C-alpha cells in the first residue's frame with residue numbers, strides 16, 4: 249500500500265493547503281486569473297520556459313481551468329503560492345508526471361519577479377517536497393531545468409537535489425535548441441537533511 253501513489257492521490261479530500269512561515273500553497277480559484285496572468289506574461293519569468301509568455305488574459309483563464317481539471321483527474325498538483333497574510337498569489341509550484349510504479353514525480357516552480365531573492369521559492373518548494381515525500385510516499389522527485397537558469401540551479405542544490413546529467417539540445421525554445429539538466433532528490437536525501 250505504501251507504494252500506491254494513485255490511491256494516495258485519489259484519497260485526497262481536496263486541494264492540499266500547505267502553510268509555511270511567509271507563504272501558503274493552495275489550490276487556484278477563479279479570482280486568481282489576474283495574478284496568474286501577471287506571473288506567466290512576464291518575459292523575465294518565462295525566459296527559460298519552453299512556452300512563450302502569455303499575451304492575453306484569456307490564456308490565464310484557460311490555465312486556471314486546466315489546473316483545476318488536472319487536480320480533478322489527479323494528473324497534476326498545481327499549487328498557487330500565496331502570500332500568507334494577504335492570500336495574493338505570487339507564484340506557482342507544481343508536482344506532475346506522477347509515475348506510480350516508480351513512486352516518482354517531477355517538480356516545477358515560478359515566482360513573480362518582484363519577489364525574487366528573498367528565499368520565498370526555497371520555502372515554497374520545500375513545502376511541496378516534504379508533502380510529496382510524506383503524503384504521497386514518493387521515492388524520488390526530479391526537476392529538469394535549463395542549465396543557464398542560475399537561480400533555479402542554485403535553488404535545487406540548496407534544497408539537496410543532485411545534478412544527474414546534461415541532456416543536450418533536448419528542447420526547442422523558439423528556434424533555439426536548448427540543453428536540459430536533470431536533477432534528482434530521493435526521500436532519503438531529504439530525511440538526511442532533516443535529521
Ligand SMILES: CC(C)(COP(=O)(O)OP(=O)(O)OC[C@H]1O[C@@H](n2cnc3c(N)ncnc32)[C@H](O)[C@@H]1OP(=O)(O)O)[C@@H](O)C(=O)NCCC(=O)NCCS
Nearest residue numbers: 293357358359364365366367368369370398399400402403
Ligand atoms: C527560480 C526562482 C523560482 C527562484 O526564486 P527565488 O525566490 O528568487 O529563490 P530563493 O530566493 O529561494 O533563492 C534560492 C537560491 O538561489 C539563489 N539565487 C536566487 N537568484 C539567483 C540568481 N539570479 N543567480 C544565482 N543565484 C540565485 C539564492 O541566493 C539562493 O541560494 P542560497 O540559499 O544558497 O543563497 C525564480 O528565479 C523564478 O521564478 N524564475 C523564473 C521561473 C523559472 O525559471 N522557474 C524554473 C523553471 S523549472
